[in-house]
Amino acid sequence: MKALNVLVLTSAALTGVHAMAAEKPAIALVHGAFEDAHVWDGVSAKLQADGYRVINIDLPGRPSAPMATNLVSGDVYRDTVLKAINGESQPVVLVGHSFGGIAVSAVAEAAPAKVKTAVYLAAYLPQDGESMLSLAKQDRDSKAGPALQIDEAKGMISVNYASRADLFANGAPEGLRKALPDLIIDEPLAPIATPVKLTAQRFGKVDKVYIHTAQDQVVSPYLQQKMVAATPVRLEFTLNTGHTPFLTDVPDLVSAIEKSAE
Numbered sequence: 001m002k003a004l005n006v007l008v009l010t011s012a013a014l015t016g017v018h019a020m021a022a023e024k025p026a027i028a029l030v031h032g033a034f035e036d037a038h039v040w041d042g043v044s045a046k047l048q049a050d051g052y053r054v055i056n057i058d059l060p061g062r063p064s065a066p067m068a069t070n071l072v073s074g075d076v077y078r079d080t081v082l083k084a085i086n087g088e089s090q091p092v093v094l095v096g097h098s099f100g101g102i103a104v105s106a107v108a109e110a111a112p113a114k115v116k117t118a119v120y121l122a123a124y125l126p127q128d129g130e131s132m133l134s135l136a137k138q139d140r141d142s143k144a145g146p147a148l149q150i151d152e153a154k155g156m157i158s159v160n161y162a163s164r165a166d167l168f169a170n171g172a173p174e175g176l177r178k179a180l181p182d183l184i185i186d187e188p189l190a191p192i193a194t195p196v197k198l199t200a201q202r203f204g205k206v207d208k209v210y211i212h213t214a215q216d217q218v219v220s221p222y223l224q225q226k227m228v229a230a231t232p233v234r235l236e237f238t239l240n241t242g243h244t245p246f247l248t249d250v251p252d253l254v255s256a257i258e259k260s261a262e
Contacts, residue, residue, distance in 0.1 A: 025093050025116050025261055028055040028085050032098025032123070033132070033187040034159055034168075036064040039097070042250040043257070050258065055092070057084045059103065061188040069155040074194040078106035082114075091116035093261045096123045098219060098243065099132050099192065106196050109203040117234075118206050119260045121253070122213040122243055125227040128198040132191075135227070141220035143167060150189065158186040167217050170242040180247070208233040209260040211245075211253070218243040235260060 027047055029040045037058040044054045058065040059080055061072035081103055085092050094115050096104035101123025108115050124135045136142065147163035150156075159167065164181040172180070198204070210233045212224050228236065237256040239245045245253045 024052050025090055026053040026055055026085075026088050027093045027095060027257065027261060028057060028081065030057050030081060030094065030096040030100035030103050031059065032096070032100045033157075033192060034184045035097070036062050036185065038064070039183075039244070039246050043246045043254055046250055046254045047257065050254070052258075052261070055084050055088075057081055059100075062185050069188050069190075072155075072188040072190060074102070074106060074191040074196065077103045077191055078110060081107045082111060085114055088114070093117045093119060093257070095119040095121060095257060095260075097121045097246070098123055099187075101125055102132050102191070102196055105198060105203060108206040109196070109198050112202045112206050115206050117209055117260055119209045119211065119257060120233075121211045121245070122216055122219050122224065123210075124219065125208075125210065125231050125233075126196050126198065127230055129195045131193055131195045133193045134195070135223065136219075138226065139220050139223040141222045143217045152189070155189050156186045157189045157192060159184055168242065168244050169247070170217055171215050172242070172244075172248045176247060180244075209235045209237070211256050211260075212236060212238040213243060213245060214238055214240050215242045 029044065031037055031039050037056045040056050044056055047054050057080065059077050060067035061069060091114055094104050094107060101120045104118050105126055108118050124132050126135060144167055147160040147167060149158045149160060161181055164184045165177040168184065169177045169180045210228050212221060214221055239249055239252050241249045
């Protein structure tokens, strides 16, 4: 009988552990412009080690998710994320970096019940009718504008090679600064200029968190603060990094994401 009681108690304890683990929401990661899903590799590994299921999403129109440029649109980005999270039985924590904030917002509008929390990491946090382009034009402190090169014939936008390290890896170790320019990819132009349609009844009801990046040269602290003032969020965190904390400060970024998921 004593052995049976021990077995029952052990089983109950294990069941409790499994139940606690099951309570953790899945975390879906949406990269920004000029990036692919590999930017999240370090973050994904740490989240998984901490017991989270991670859904790492590649948006179409880049080498990791090929699609003809003329077919890429904001709706395609939204639908790609929706498809990736559609099989989840519980709402997910949806993290968007930079331009990924536009895609996250579109998903929150389309399927608010699927999103536990929308987390904006140095991301564009739009209001109804805004686009990445319209928000970027409001950013008086961003240094990205002069480095952007538009090829209308190909429908692509790129970042001047010589500017990439200073824009995306300011404050990073020299080895990362040297490697990063070759990791930046060209981006389909159309989604960047496409306004997102949002409503108070759907997008407005989704829980939101903003992770600020205090040394950001792309989406400046000025614009980050302006967007949060226009669209209040439940929680705010500030990382003392440039635009790519998933490369330069994985521990603090993961901590902020996990606190957002609580």
